[in-house]
Amino acid sequence: MSSTLLEVTRASHEEVERLERLIVKDLQSEPPSARDRLYQSHRVRNMIEQITETTNKLVEIYEDKDNARKDEIAALGGQTATGTNVFSAFYDRLKEIREYHRRHPAARVVDTYDEFEQLLKEEPQIEFSGEEAFGRYLDLHELYNDYLNSKFGERIEYTAYLDVFTQPHKIPRKLKFMRQYRGYLQKLLEYLVYCFERTEPLQDLDRIFSKVTSEFEEQWTSGNVEGWESEGQENGHAPHEYNVIDLDKYSTVEDLIGDVEVGPEKLKKALAALGLKTGGTVKQRAERLFLTKHTPLDKLDRKHFAKGQHGSEQNGVVPTPLSGEDAKEIALMEAKVTKLCDLLDETIVRTKENVVKKQALTYEEMEAEREEEEVQAESESDDEDQQIYNPLKLPMGWDGKPIPYWLYKLHGLGQEFKCEICGNYSYWGRRAYERHFKEWRHQHGMRCLGIPNTKNFNEITSIEEAKQLWERIQEKQGLNKWRPDLEEEYEDQEGNIYNKKTYTDLQRQGLI
Template sequence: MSSTLLEVTRAGHEEVERFERLIVKDLQTEPPTSKDRLFQSHRVRNMIDTITSTTEKLIEVYEDKDNARKDEIAALGGQTASGTNVFSAFYDRLKEIREYHRKHPAARVVDANEEYEGLLKEEPIIEFTGEEAFGRYLDMHELYNQYINSKFGEPIEYSAYLDVFSKPQNIPHKLKSTRQYREYMENLLEYLIYFFQRTEPLQDLDRIFSKVVSEFEQQWAEHKVQGWENDGQENGDAPTQHTMIDLDYYSTIEELMEVGPEKLKEALAALGLKTGGTVQQRAERLFLTKHIPLEKLDKKHFAKGTRGSGQNGAVVAGQDFDSLKDIALMEAKMKKICDLLSETIEQTKENIVKKQALTYEEMEQEREEEETQVDTESDDEEQQIYNPLKLPMGWDGKPIPYWLYKLHGLGQEFKCEICGNYSYWGRRAFERHFKEWRHQHGMRCLGIPNTKNFNEITSIEEAQALWKKIQERQGQNKWRPDLEEEYEDREGNIYNKKTYTDLQRQGLI
């Protein structure tokens, strides 16, 4: 019975003490395999979370904001509204106990030790993909596709990406201010945190990040953050002072044009204005800021997604400085997790290089051996499993339930010609395989980039036909300077570059 507040308090302390003993007992056992070690860490993590939640409830009881605990203690001493009567309080309590047992005649004493000892044999459910192999390797194919299909990335192999993803200092600053880079960095940090929490559940990530933040703030104030040394800001100064042009030295647009197109472009970009057009158009746009404050300047002169403010020729960066600082902090956190996962990253790269050197048959055999090793590491002898329906095996090495087999449609076969007519069972596995190594290798052999345009395409002929159409469309949209670049003669006639060059060669203009 735990109907009274004091009984609830006593049960809470007993539960905390019992879980502490279980944690000590569990940690005294050395796990034989990495899989068992991971299970042990998650068991301990779950027990620590239970202790924390129980302790928080006990703190609320001891704070006694509604004076319920104080009244209950007073009632045990016989202090009632009519005065002090110890015998009355005793018989009231006795009546309550008898009433409880009258309503629950079949109640029996439960041995809590047996129930809690069962927790030491528990195997927590941990979500790992086949590529991650119980935390041995990283599965970053989605982030890799996001990287190579972006403006800040480059078309490289997956193995090379594992070398460069933890080095954001090599990416130019102007590409880091884009929304696309911010979303990529958020997704990358989110995945690394999720992977780290699954593989290292006993690590206090909040404490690690608090130290990273404190070091980052100090380095940012001193302009010493790696990759952002020239982008620090102090006392409200703009982070792009080197791009300023003092307009007081120029009285005409022609004089300003002598600065050159590149410097004009940098000055306009720092101000948040459009950077396109000829040298004269750039100079005219920048010269407007000499006499007109930016807040009064027409919005058509500003680039999308930027904002500017300036007065008396002073140029202030149009980029959101706080946003750049947030991106730099995400990079610092990402680097710290990469340092903690350095061994896993190296193992992932070695695994990718090894797979690239194998044939399809050898890859499949290697993968089956890996899965078998993970499932049978803790067992010295193989056990015969009764599986008449030939259902797929689950994470625990046993056949999955038949209802789950039907729910995910695992009896439905999908074949992919690009993967060498390899069969995928179930819609989920079929959709996921477009981002996996086998399909990527097949597309690479065809000389076709594995982008979202080719999702759901499994035929080599269809993939080649679509790639041909994309190339033709790109060729039509390509700028042809000999036909589209315009020239003007002295009389104001407009010609394209090819015609103008021919007439000039003939001396007609």
């Protein structure tokens, strides 16, 4: 019955309102533990996403680009191509409703309250590795290995790396012009974003990054970005760290050669810093270096580079000056990494403490733990080899041994309950008997009888009793009761429709 567009609109508004109430109800309860608090945040996040999705659908309906809503409202008002006929539209709609209930005699109003209440009890699936310990720590071992195996990294301990990765601005700028560094920075940013979204699902990361970007643009324009001050790379040419000779002082190659301070060795160092060939005469070296004054390195012909430098550059080994836009992109990623490290500062501190705690274990303590595990494993294997003595045939517990007899009596596991609807299946204990009304076996039996498995049929295990109760419910709802005085229709000579009672009264009064 919810196929009409107006009914879909009403149901969507109702869903949004229910979700809003559930969010308020969930946030009013204080979670007892950090894990429950995280579950609560993810539940609220999921409900917010559902509200957003449903609201977007409502916006599309109200925009009514295909005029479907407008046509439906007009049809309800009886507007047709031949004119307006309100009564015809009303009876057509009434006929449609009756036809629906004739095809679905067991139709009933579905209470979605219980379904929505289940959202407050669910535990969202959140992926955490063992090292992360449910979001308490960071797992940076893979990034730590990338850092050690790179040209820009240092040979440091993992605990020291936990301080280094939060300060990308301290890495020398000449080492940032590597493809390898860009790849490392992208992986670091992706991991921090992934970690932040799992541990802080209610935070608006897009808004945080938008603020970071706007502040970065202002600092970049003024040349005040930390680690990227304005004396660095300009206009996409080589940065001054690479160039030991200031080419702006010379207008021609002859001026460069004629400078007393510039000799063969200084030219060679300048070319080597740029990855260019260092051989040839002084004039050839000067001409090769002078090309970089007006041409970025990535635009130069490959023949000017030293052998093997171009291939190494593609692999990210040799520092290669980037364009201004590339440098800006790297600097922006560093700003985002720094911001996320500030937001995850508490988690980073806990990670350092956890690593130090693990390293503090002595060799003797580690050996003691290993021996204890071996003894426990041997005892478990010995217990499995022994034959289990169970003369009372008690049920087995979680440890593979018979449960205590007092527990057996407490839960009434010696009491048998049979259910005819489940095919005379036996349930032992009151708890299992009450639980089986919601399980698949009982639901299948009720479905075969054509009876909905609602709370009204709890504690009913007889097929005959279930059928009698279903008939009483149908009579109470008025689904099978025929009322000729109200539902039998008569038509007079003018085409007016009346029910039997009204038609008889009018005929008795001589009005028809």
